[in-house]
Amino acid sequence: MKESADRVARFVDELLHGRRPHRFEATHEEAEAMTAAVSLSAARVGADVPDKAALDRIHQRLADALNESEVVDRRLSRRAWLRTAGAAAAAVVVGVGLDEVVRNRQESGRAGGSATLLPDNGSWRPVAAVNEIPTGHAMQVSTASLDAVIINDGGTITAVSGVCTHLGCKLQPDDANRKLNCPCHQTAFSWSGKVLYYRLKAAPANLPQIPSRVNNGQVELYLV
Amino acid sequence: MAVTELRVLRNPDPEPSGQPEPAFYPDWESVYQDNVVGIYQLVFRKVGNAADAEDLAEEALMQTLKTLRLPAPVPTVRAYLVKTARTVLADHWRRHYAARDAANELDQLPVEIIANPDAVDRAQRLLGLLPDNFRNILELRFLRGYSVREAANELGVTESNARVLQFRALRKAAELEREVLR
Numbered sequence: 001m002k003e004s005a006d007r008v009a010r011f012v013d014e015l016l017h018g019r020r021p022h023r024f025e026a027t028h029e030e031a032e033a034m035t036a037a038v039s040l041s042a043a044r045v046g047a048d049v050p051d052k053a054a055l056d057r058i059h060q061r062l063a064d065a066l067n068e069s070e071v072v073d074r075r076l077s078r079r080a081w082l083r084t085a086g087a088a089a090a091a092v093v094v095g096v097g098l099d100e101v102v103r104n105r106q107e108s109g110r111a112g113g114s115a116t117l118l119p120d121n122g123s124w125r126p127v128a129a130v131n132e133i134p135t136g137h138a139m140q141v142s143t144a145s146l147d148a149v150i151i152n153d154g155g156t157i158t159a160v161s162g163v164c165t166h167l168g169c170k171l172q173p174d175d176a177n178r179k180l181n182c183p184c185h186q187t188a189f190s191w192s193g194k195v196l197y198y199r200l201k202a203a204p205a206n207l208p209q210i211p212s213r214v215n216n217g218q219v220e221l222y223l224v
Numbered sequence: 225m226a227v228t229e230l231r232v233l234r235n236p237d238p239e240p241s242g243q244p245e246p247a248f249y250p251d252w253e254s255v256y257q258d259n260v261v262g263i264y265q266l267v268f269r270k271v272g273n274a275a276d277a278e279d280l281a282e283e284a285l286m287q288t289l290k291t292l293r294l295p296a297p298v299p300t301v302r303a304y305l306v307k308t309a310r311t312v313l314a315d316h317w318r319r320h321y322a323a324r325d326a327a328n329e330l331d332q333l334p335v336e337i338i339a340n341p342d343a344v345d346r347a348q349r350l351l352g353l354l355p356d357n358f359r360n361i362l363e364l365r366f367l368r369g370y371s372v373r374e375a376a377n378e379l380g381v382t383e384s385n386a387r388v389l390q391f392r393a394l395r396k397a398a399e400l401e402r403e404v405l406r
Contacts, residue, residue: 002384005391009372012365012390020275023320031323032395036350036401038272040366040394048268050277055260058282066252066289088371179258186247188258195250196258197298203250 008033015041045215076182117161117208119145119224123197126218135218138173138180138191145224148210149173149180151191160193165205180207246297249394252289255301263309266339270313270330280316284309306339329402333359353400356395365390 004027011034014021026034088102127141135150141148142160147162147170160180162171169184179196180189186199193207211222249255263284268277288305314327332339351359357379363377376386 001388005384005387008391008394009387012371012394015272016365016369018274020273024322026323026327028323029395031317031321031326032398034323035270036394036398037366038270039350039401040297040347040362040397041272042269044366047272048265048277050261050268050274050281054264054274054278056345058260058264058278058285059256062252062256062285062289063283065286144374152271177258177361188247190257194253194257197247197249198256199245199247203248203295 002200004030004033008037012037012041021219027197115206115208117146117210118222122222122224123222124213124215125223126215126220128219130214130217130219133157137175140170140173141221143221143223148221150212150219150221153191157212157214157219158191158209159191159210160191161210164189165207166198166200171207246299248295248297249301250295252294253304255289255294256285258298259302259305262341265304265341266306266309267313269341270338276316280309280312280354284312287312300329303335310335310338350397350401354393354396357389358396361386361389362393362397 164182171180
């Protein structure tokens with residue numbers, strides 16, 4: 001009992017100090033106590049909120065692995081095509097073209113990337129007081145020329161178009177999930193304007209960015 | 225013909241009768257952005273520390289994204305992701321702690337329970353069900369952040385006895401969690 005209690009106590013200490021617990025062969029009783037310790041540790045207020053650095057690391061490793069496998073997929077599909085094409089010399093020439101077509105289609109499918117809305121004859125116009133938008137919130141604003149959403153993400157103010165790129169429905173901010181929802185066709189965009197998901201035959205374009213700045217306590221957008 | 229035209233005018237993306245079609249994730253970035261926090265928190269509730277949660281959340285996302293072809297329906301991706309996270313967690317407990325029973329239990333946990341974010345409420349309810357001496361040591365350690373020595377002083381027992389009390393309290397909590405709360 002004492003040895004088990006000591007091993008579990010060390011495990012609990014590591015959890016409570018935010019360290020990765022040491023590994024060991026646990027008895028059934030120890031494992032049972034450890035799972036309860038995990039539940040209690042996870043229930044501490046704010047304990048399960050990931051820090052941004054952890055999310056960035058996950059994103060980077062996924063990007064490294066998945067973008068690499070996308071390249072491999074393209075090579076494989078080209079190779080498979082070459083196998084069926086028969087005449088090797090002709091296939092190589094056409095195959096290169098096919099590879100380009102595939103790549104171009106994928107790029108155009110990314111629908112707009114991070115287009116920025118830069119109107120001719122624009123100027124900076126105040127649209128809201130910065131203290132109207134607490135951190136972690138998005139706010140709709142309407143001007144004579146456009147609808148926009150202003151976002152305060154941890155003190156950084158950005159703005160994107162406030163209308164869905166599918167058919168122009170007005171986007172509804174969903175602050176809890178850091179999304180902008182289209183009420184018309186179950187499409188959602190991230191705060192950066194990227195399409196998160198859509199219920200359409202093809203992905204709509206990402207939302208255009210709108211140049212924004214904070215000046216004398218006012219959020220200003222570059223508008224006509 | 226006239227009816228078709230009217231339908232198109234009213235709704236450019238008409239739904240077939242019955243269930244509406246689900247929304248789609250266009251690419252892996254969308255799946256990542258929409259799910260990374262939720263899947264991290266799900267995993268955290270079963271490992272209790274940030275380092276393991278980061279690794280296992282990444283593993284669940286990686287396996288899901290390498291398996292599913294995108295675009296894919298949102299509910300399909302989310303369900304697959306939760307099931308993958310459950311498998312990854314069970315493997316973690318098996319591999320690092322030889323905890324076969326805990327791992328098997330995780331493997332069999334229904335998706336709606338493992339995905340339920342109500343951990344704080346559950347832990348509070350759990351503490352409320354424990355006998356006083358067990359509840360005291362766990363509250364001091366987990367809610368008030370006392371060390372074993374500080375908790376021992378507060379409770380007027382030796383450090384060694386405080387560790388044993390904590391062990392027994394945790395086992396009782398696990399038993400209650402399994403039998404009463406699920």
